[in-house]
Amino acid sequence: MQRDVSSYAIAPSVKVKLLNAGFLSAADLCDLRPLQLSKEACISQEEAVEVLQAVRCEPGQERAAAGRLTALELLGREQELGTIVTFCSALDMALGGGMPVGKTTEVCGAPGVGKTQLCIQLSVDVQIPACFGGLGGKSLYIDTEGSFLVQRAVDLAQAAVEHCGLLAEDSEQQEALKGFTVETILSNLFLVRCHDYVELLAETYLLADFLAQHPGVRLVVIDSIAFSFRHDFEDLSQRTRLLNGLAQRLIQMATNHNVAVILTNQMTTKIWSGQSKLVPALGESWGHAATQRLILHWDGTHRAMTEHISRLCKGYLTKESDGAASDDLASTITRSQPS
Ligand SMILES: Nc1ncnc2c1ncn2[C@@H]1O[C@H](COP(=O)(O)OP(=O)(O)OP(=O)(O)O)[C@@H](O)[C@H]1O
Numbered sequence: 001m002q003r004d005v006s007s008y009a010i011a012p013s014v015k016v017k018l019l020n021a022g023f024l025s026a027a028d029l030c031d032l033r034p035l036q037l038s039k040e041a042c043i044s045q046e047e048a049v050e051v052l053q054a055v056r057c058e059p060g061q062e063r064a065a066a067g068r069l070t071a072l073e074l075l076g077r078e079q080e081l082g083t084i085v086t087f088c089s090a091l092d093m094a095l096g097g098g099m100p101v102g103k104t105t106e107v108c109g110a111p112g113v114g115k116t117q118l119c120i121q122l123s124v125d126v127q128i129p130a131c132f133g134g135l136g137g138k139s140l141y142i143d144t145e146g147s148f149l150v151q152r153a154v155d156l157a158q159a160a161v162e163h164c165g166l167l168a169e170d171s172e173q174q175e176a177l178k179g180f181t182v183e184t185i186l187s188n189l190f191l192v193r194c195h196d197y198v199e200l201l202a203e204t205y206l207l208a209d210f211l212a213q214h215p216g217v218r219l220v221v222i223d224s225i226a227f228s229f230r231h232d233f234e235d236l237s238q239r240t241r242l243l244n245g246l247a248q249r250l251i252q253m254a255t256n257h258n259v260a261v262i263l264t265n266q267m268t269t270k271i272w273s274g275q276s277k278l279v280p281a282l283g284e285s286w287g288h289a290a291t292q293r294l295i296l297h298w299d300g301t302h303r304a305m306t307e308h309i310s311r312l313c314k315g316y317l318t319k320e321s322d323g324a325a326s327d328d329l330a331s332t333i334t335r336s337q338p339s
């Protein structure tokens with residue numbers, strides 16, 4: 001922490017202000033909060049957040065930023081971070097073990113296809129104790145649509161606890177189950193309600209601080225990005241600029257704080273040479289925002305998922321619950337072959 005402030009990848013004008021205010025090394029900065037730093041160094045809060053992120057960055061990440069991390073080291077780092085299991089073996093297999101931590105994933109799909117359900121399921125699954133192969137983490141759920149239903153979370157938590165109860169073999173697992181109850185799962189699931197895009201943007205600026213104060217958080221969900229940004233905009237270039245900035249902040253958040261970021265997006269109709277097609281909303285440039293894009297869709301009465309990265313058409317099928325009492329993804333999944 002004795003590293004000189006001038007050696008960090010910070011804008012030169014900000015460096016000058018930091019040095020003038022007497023911040024010479026990382027040790028002078030690491031305990032400060034963004035607001036305090038912004039006041040003391042006369043820089044904007046956004047600049048203060050960026051400075052603190054650069055300074056608090058882990059050694060491996062600094063080396064990666066400087067281009068001095070080998071692919072082998074990066075592979076080791078990604079394996080260490082782990083993934084969040086979805087409780088659907090075909091999907092986990094397609095995703096290489098589950099939702100990746102340290103990356104951003106966009107989940108798109110038509111209304112009612114199961115985006116929120118998957119996000120709540122992941123918010124529970126991220127808490128599965130390490131001795132069961134989970135991450136033993138916590139989650140932050142940013143709800144822009146008002147669609148987070150706590151009873152759904154209770155049902156999914158109950159199912160996860162029962163599932164782990166059936167798997168428990170040794171005394172370590174029995175002991176871990178004492179701390180893995182519906183109550184602890186719900187108390188480790190932090191909720192934020194944002195009513196419009198201004199509140200959502202503000203929340204993303206506060207995220208770095210929240211994650212620094214809650215280092216156990218391994219998953220951040222935004223359900224959905226589209227709801228806040230699809231309407232209310234006459235100036236589409238302003239929307240694109242705001243979305244680009246948001247995407248950058250989320251990617252930075254995912255890498256700096258080792259969290260999986262899951263964003264949901266709605267679908268819109270696009271007319272292409274006289275034919276209409278359902279495509280993810282928010283335009284083409286947003287299509288590059290997340291590390292990977294998953295599209296949920298209906299295949300008859302089944303839910304299917306397509307992974308839209310270089311490997312196209314990997315998927316899983318889940319059986320429709322036919323309105324049965326349980327909304328539990330785990331218990332309604334049929335283990336079908338990827339489409
Ligand atoms: N895999 C599944 N198995 C059984 N039921 C499911 C599954 N996924 C979702 N459901 C149920 O389908 C309904 C709609 O799901 P959900 O709210 O997740 O859709 P959504 O894609 O988020 O829709 P919207 O775009 O309107 O937000 C809910 O009652 C949910 O419990």
Ligand SMILES: [Mg+2]
Pocket residue numbers: 115116117145147223
């Ligand atoms: Mg939803």
